[in-house]
Amino acid sequence: MIISTIARELGVPEAHVRATVALLDEGNTVPFIARYRKEATGGLDDTQLRQLEERLGYLRELEDRKATILAAIEEQGKLTDDLRALIAACESKARLEDLYLPFKKRRKTKADTAREAGLEPLVDTLTTEQDTDAEKAAAGYICEGFEDTKKVLDGARAILIDQFATDADLVGEVREEMYRRGRMSATVVEGREQEGAKFKDYFEFSEPFTRLPSHRILALLRGEKEGVLHLDLDAGDDEFYQGLIADRFDLDVTASTWLADAVRWGWRTKLYVSSGLDVRMRLKEHAEAGALDVFATNLRDVLLAAPAGQRATLGLDPGYRNGVKTAVVDPTGKVLATTIIHPHQPQNRWDSAVRELADLCATHGVELIAVGNGTASRETEKLSHQVADLLAKAGGRKPTTVVVSESGASVYSASSLAAAEFPDMDVSLRGAVSIARRLQDPLAELVKIDPKSIGVGQYQHDVNQTQLARTLDGVVEDAVNAVGVDLNTASAPLLTRVAGISSTLADNIVGWRDEHGRFPSRRTLKDVPRLGPKAFQQCAGFLRITGGEDPLDASAVHPEAYPVVRRIAKATGLGVADLIGNSRVLGSLNPADFTDDKFGLPTVTDIIAELDKPGRDPRPEFTTATFKEGVEKISDLTPGMILEGTVTNVAAFGAFVDVGVHQDGLVHVSAMSTKFVEDPHTVVRSGQVVKVKVMEVDVDRKRIGLSLRLDDEPGAPAPKPQRGSAGGGNRNSGNRGGRKGRGGGQGARGNAGGRPAPGGSLADALKKAGFGN
Known part of the structure; x- marks a missing residue:
């Protein structure tokens, strides 16, 4: 089954x-x-x-x-x-x-007590002979604990309500109808208006359960958890549910006020409560699934971002009072030099900092300068450009400056992993090393950091942490194995993410490498302690050895399939080394000619494609955003500016873009295309370089509204996106998302996933969703 x-x-x-x-x-x-x-x-x-x-x-x-x-x-x-x-x-x-x-075993209930007192036959009478006088019928059941007809009828009602609440078909139908018909309503808790200002758009809010997107559900639940919002699950028309109960038990509530009362009580005290709990759980599960999908997609994009490659790199971790932490790494990521400079306030040693950095760059042949995007980033970026100009004037190599996300760098710096890697290095300098390395190879460096600290999540602390960890671990594992790992340079944390390699095996591989030197071939892996046949089978195809004994070891061809390559080479009259990269010969082959009982057409087709481009990297070409000169803080922005920036995060309601002012701007989903966009991930991805137009700037609230539609005019009504190919239609988006809720107006609230209402703020979508607050 x-x-x-x-x-x-x-x-x-x-x-x-x-x-x-x-x-x-x-x-x-x-x-x-x-x-x-x-x-x-x-x-x-x-x-x-x-x-x-x-x-x-x-x-x-x-x-x-x-x-x-x-x-x-x-x-x-x-x-x-x-x-x-x-x-x-x-x-x-x-x-x-x-x-x-x-x-189900349960505590003794009123219904159980009534049954023990022998009141069940009375219930049968009142439900089968529904015109029976309830008071007269109850008189014959007076006993200890049920000394008058009122208590007897209350006991009988408890039995009947218990029957309602334990009828599987009724419970299931009521739960589904409540989810289909009901609404989530929110109001502000009195006296919490100022403290809960970030939830302002939910102070008067109502929306059907079926239309609540993931991020909005989590924002509402967070507001409730913080004591700012009071949430109410409105099931809809009570009479409808009472009718379901009556129909299920064939009760004529018009024939008996006692039956009508029992049905009403059964709905309000039992089925509404249990269904409400189920609906809350269902909404939370739906929201968590959506949040996990967003996190997984963003994390995958960040991990598979374009690497700058093996080039000597200067990493700068910016700061004011405590200085700019500096580290130079060679093309393999080995640390060559570290120092701390103080070009900014209060020391203002700008000229000496320029000279010191220029000397480091010249000494170590630096080709790239990676600047962290935190505090003092733009000022430090300006410093790096002056260093590059100074080197160029002196006839030296002019390094390229790239602003790099430093999310998680401080977490890595203080980790036991960093302490083991750099036991004698000051904690503050480890972040500069991480920034430099993540420019060279984002994947290799970011695997050292807990994925939750990379800064691409949405309500990550509000979801099931076990499920979150399992999902993110799967994303990291898939990303690492999609790219492949150099067996002779990979760190233990990176090796741990390779299929079939545990942390113990990763340490053993590094230990073997330290003792014996480079791995000459994949088969040498079998000499690593505790790395048995099963582990070898799982990991070998994802580990690369360049310049080894067998040229196939540098490819994604699995060792178990090497005999297939030998057959192909024999058929073409070429050696394996001559076959690799020979597009003319490989393009003329028919994969079906080389299949057998063990290797079918899909595998042979993959093998030929891999031989054509061995060890190909699935990641895109390296590009960088160029921030506009003179735009360094949010107050430098004006509506109408067209800027280049980097997408830092993609949420269900839009994308955040770093334009170089220390505060990411928001491109609402409605401002991404002239077509209707269902999923922002179909338009942009984390790490992508984009051009945006500034639509609105709120310096006090640090809100920046951006648009990917460069012909949009600030202050003008936003054009209504047309349903079309850009992500497809979205039943939960557009104007439907801005429909008036109960007791609420038609502002920006409720528009995540759709077009803002007239006068609604793109930047306010951030607050509306409770994101990043």
Whole structure:
């Protein structure tokens, strides 16, 4: 059942799902399966495999829970064939728990006490003979604990309400209808208006559950958690739900005021409460899933950002009072020199700083200067340009200055990993080393930092931390293995992210390298302590050796497939080394001619493509943004300016862009294209260099509104995006997002994912979503 369910959900043949599950159960990693077992999986990529793996875990947990519940009900002697069939057919944990409700052990309730007193026959009478006089019927059931007819009828009502609350079909239907029909409403907690100003757009707010986007749900929940907002789950028309209850139990509430009262009480005291809790959980799960998707996409983009390459680099970690921390690294990332200069206030040793940096650059042949984008960044960038000009005038090499995100650099500096790597280096200087290295190779450096500290998340502290860690670890693993790792230069943290390599094995690889020198071939990995056949199978294809004994070791061809390459080389009459990169010969080959029982068409096709461009890097070419001269702080901005900047983060409602003023501007999703944009990630990605127009500037609140549509005019009504190809239509976007909520006006609130209402502020979308506050 699990196999068929996953196959149906993913839209792939059951045979491929079954084979993939078997591979996972054998201990194979997702990157290995995705790249080297395409015949078995039908070519599922790493994203699909992650989805399959997650769904497999859920469904297996569901099956385990079914077994537990079946055993518990059977122990009570209440398991029927029909109930067993219903439980077996469950595809969700919510439905399963609904079925288990009547049999679940619980504290003694009023209904249990009433049943023990023998009031159940009275309930049967009142629900089957509905024109019965309730008072007269109750008189015959007076007993200890139920000394008058009112108490008897209250007991009978408790029994009937308990029946409502434990009817699986009714509970499930009410829950679904509440989610489909209900709304989330928010009001400000009295007296918290000023403290909770960042949630101002939610002080009077209402929106249907089905239209609440991820970021808005998390903002509302955060506002509630901080004691600023009061949230109310409005289910809709009470009479509708009461009608569902009456219809389910075939009750004529017009024939009996007692039945009408019981149905009303059952809805308000039981089903509304339980359904409300379920809806909250469902909304939170939906919001967390959305936040995780945003975080994963942004993290993938940052990790796979273009590397500047192996060039000597000067890293500058800017600062005022404590100076600019400086580190020079060679093309391999080895630290050559460190120092601290004080060009800015209060010391103002500008000229000496220029001379010192110029001397460092000349001495070590620096080609790149990486400037962290924190405090004093623009001033330090100006300093680096003066250093470059001085070197050029002296006839030396003029280094290129690049502003680099320093998110997480301080976290790395204080980490045990940095302490082990630079035990004798001052903590403040380690950040400069990290900044320099992340320009050379972002992936190799950022794997040393907890992904949550890289600064590309959305409400990352509000989501399930276990799920967050699992998701981000998968992203890092997939990114590292997509690029590949140089076995002879990779650090232990980078090696740990390679498929099949644990932290212990990573340390052992580095230890072997320190003791024996370079790895001459991939097969030498087998000499590493505790690196057995399974680990070798998983990791070997992702580890590269340049200039080794076998030219194939520099490629992504797995050692198990080397015999295929030998056959291809023999058929062409060339040696393996002559075959590699020979596009003319490789382009003339028919992959089907080299398949066998072990290696099918997908694998052979991949092998030929890899031979054509061995070890190709999937990352884009290196480019940098050029910040406008004279624009160094937010007060330097004026509406209408066209600037170049770098996308630092992409959220569900837009993208944040660094234009060089220490405060990222927001390009709202509605200002990204003339077409309707459903997902901002279809237009921009983290790390991308873009041109933007400044639409509005609020210096006091540090808000910058930007547009990717360079023909937009500040202050003019924003053109309505047309439904079209840019990301597709979005039912949760556009003017629908700005529809008036209960008790609220039509301002910028509610427009995340759509076009701002007239007069609405693009920059206020940041506050509206509670993002970054």
